[in-house]
Amino acid sequence: MKSFNFKSATNTKEAAKLVSGRATFLAGGMSLLPAIKLRLAAYSDLINIKKIKGLSGIKVSSKSIKIGATTTHAEVAGSKEVGKSIPSLAVLAEGIGDPQVRNRGTIGGSIANNDPAADYPSACLALNATIHTSKRKIAADKFFKGMFDTDLKKGELIESIEFEVPEKSAYAKYPNPASRYAIVGVYVAKLKDNVRVSITGAGSCVFRSIEIEEALSSNFSPSAVDNVNISSKGLNSDIHASAEYRAHIIKVMTRKAVSSC
Amino acid sequence: MAVINIEINGKKISKEVPDNILLSDFLRERLTLTGTHVGCDTSQCGACVVHLNGNSVKSCTTLVADCDGAKITTIEGLASNGKMHPVQEAFKKHHGLQCGFCTPGMVMSAVDLLEKKKNPSEQEIRDWLEGNICRCTGYQGIVAAVKDAASKM
Ligand SMILES: Cc1cc2nc3c(=O)[nH]c(=O)nc-3n(C[C@H](O)[C@H](O)[C@H](O)COP(=O)(O)OP(=O)(O)OC[C@H]3O[C@@H](n4cnc5c(N)ncnc54)[C@H](O)[C@@H]3O)c2cc1C
Ligand code: FES
Ligand code: FES
Numbered sequence: 001m002k003s004f005n006f007k008s009a010t011n012t013k014e015a016a017k018l019v020s021g022r023a024t025f026l027a028g029g030m031s032l033l034p035a036i037k038l039r040l041a042a043y044s045d046l047i048n049i050k051k052i053k054g055l056s057g058i059k060v061s062s063k064s065i066k067i068g069a070t071t072t073h074a075e076v077a078g079s080k081e082v083g084k085s086i087p088s089l090a091v092l093a094e095g096i097g098d099p100q101v102r103n104r105g106t107i108g109g110s111i112a113n114n115d116p117a118a119d120y121p122s123a124c125l126a127l128n129a130t131i132h133t134s135k136r137k138i139a140a141d142k143f144f145k146g147m148f149d150t151d152l153k154k155g156e157l158i159e160s161i162e163f164e165v166p167e168k169s170a171y172a173k174y175p176n177p178a179s180r181y182a183i184v185g186v187y188v189a190k191l192k193d194n195v196r197v198s199i200t201g202a203g204s205c206v207f208r209s210i211e212i213e214e215a216l217s218s219n220f221s222p223s224a225v226d227n228v229n230i231s232s233k234g235l236n237s238d239i240h241a242s243a244e245y246r247a248h249i250i251k252v253m254t255r256k257a258v259s260s261c
Numbered sequence: 262m263a264v265i266n267i268e269i270n271g272k273k274i275s276k277e278v279p280d281n282i283l284l285s286d287f288l289r290e291r292l293t294l295t296g297t298h299v300g301c302d303t304s305q306c307g308a309c310v311v312h313l314n315g316n317s318v319k320s321c322t323t324l325v326a327d328c329d330g331a332k333i334t335t336i337e338g339l340a341s342n343g344k345m346h347p348v349q350e351a352f353k354k355h356h357g358l359q360c361g362f363c364t365p366g367m368v369m370s371a372v373d374l375l376e377k378k379k380n381p382s383e384q385e386i387r388d389w390l391e392g393n394i395c396r397c398t399g400y401q402g403i404v405a406a407v408k409d410a411a412s413k414m
């Protein structure tokens with residue numbers, strides 16, 4: 001593997017100082033290390049953020065759940081509090097990759113990476129999340145910019161992700177049978193003020209479906225999407241599924257999510 | 262380079278290692294613990310699974326530098342006093358292996374499951390072994406072995 005220096009930060013200030021130049025943060029390494037091995041990325045320094053106190057853990061209130069950036073997928077999946085107030089979020093975490101990926105991979109790493117087929121970005125959009133960083137608060141709607149692209153500035157560290165507790169919600173994923181990444185994943189949430197529906201895996205970046213949101217706002221039932229027209233324009237076509245197939249699966253997964261709400 | 266202190270299979274070691282060395286390469290090449298296999302080296306096959314502080318992880322996607330102060334168990338650390346671990350016994354009994362390449366990772370993964378869950382269902386076993394690929398057995402013997410081992414642990 002290409003060489004780099006490994007440094008551990010013990011607090012966020014130190015992390016910010018160390019991450020200058022061609023350095024980057026290292027969380028679970030489940031996306032970063034494969035990318036370095038495949039020579040898709042190269043860095044002078046990896047700044048380990050897992051030793052920063054207070055960056056991991058789950059805080060629950062009646063209105064929101066705040067999850068620290070270095071909390072692992074396994075911790076979210078196994079959290080009784082998450083299971084009680086936003087069960088769909090625990091289900092999502094349990095469906096990421098495999099147990100070994102879940103034991104290392106973190107929520108902060110997942111959303112910073114913003115893989116077009118990753119699961120957590122859909123939860124952030126549907127549950128109207130706020131991303132707390134070392135510099136500011138970012139609304140999920142403004143955070144996910146494009147394929148592997150976010151609103152994060154160089155050296156900006158995600159500290160936690162705060163999800164709104166919905167009245168009801170569900171996530172339905174049609175996974176790639178090998179990697180478990182989403183071929184199409186649909187997150188449906190009925191919040192206090194509105195219905196939000198986000199879709200991952202289908203396009204170059206997670207997105208909200210306004211058509212489905214409108215349909216479900218007037219009639220929150222699986223059949224509400226029957227007459228919604230999902231265009232395949234701009235959706236991904238690859239060896240796993242064509243754009244037309246993905247457009248079809250979006251409706252199938254939406255019905256599945258709504259009926260398990 | 263940095264000096265790393267880790268405990269591997271109950272033995273404390275202190276070694277100077279390059280910052281970019283993977284746990285899988287460290288175990289196999291520096292410690293000659295070649296029981297841990299490297300199948301894909303791309304985080305997908307699970308042949309390299311070891312336990313890090315009691316959780317199964319892919320050693321091909323873990324830096325040794327990131328394990329400073331940790332406790333690691335590899336397939337070599339499972340048997341005690343010359344007696345195989347119940348999961349190893351069960352793999353032997355139920356033909357849970359053919360070529361044996363996937364087996365160390367499969368066993369380490371299964372042990373992690375059984376340490377966390379007493380009597381998993383067949384579906385839970387299959388879901389848990391999602392990250393372990395076997396090209397030989399067709400998985401039936403493996404699942405039977407894990408089920409049998411569960412009743413003995
Ligand atoms: C075999 C396999 C299967 C997988 N299957 C799935 C799946 O089904 N669904 C899914 O969603 N994902 C899947 N993943 C990806 C997995 O969820 C990763 O854990 C995740 O994408 C990255 O998290 P990490 O903690 O490992 O981050 P790292 O790999 O350490 O980092 C990823 C990127 O995020 C940056 N970063 C990390 N933390 C922060 C932070 N706090 N602030 C700012 N930047 C940060 C890093 O600098 C890096 O650029 C899979 C991975 C593998 C190897
Ligand atoms: S060698 Fe590590 S997962 Fe295949
Ligand atoms: S026994 Fe040959 S790969 Fe599993």
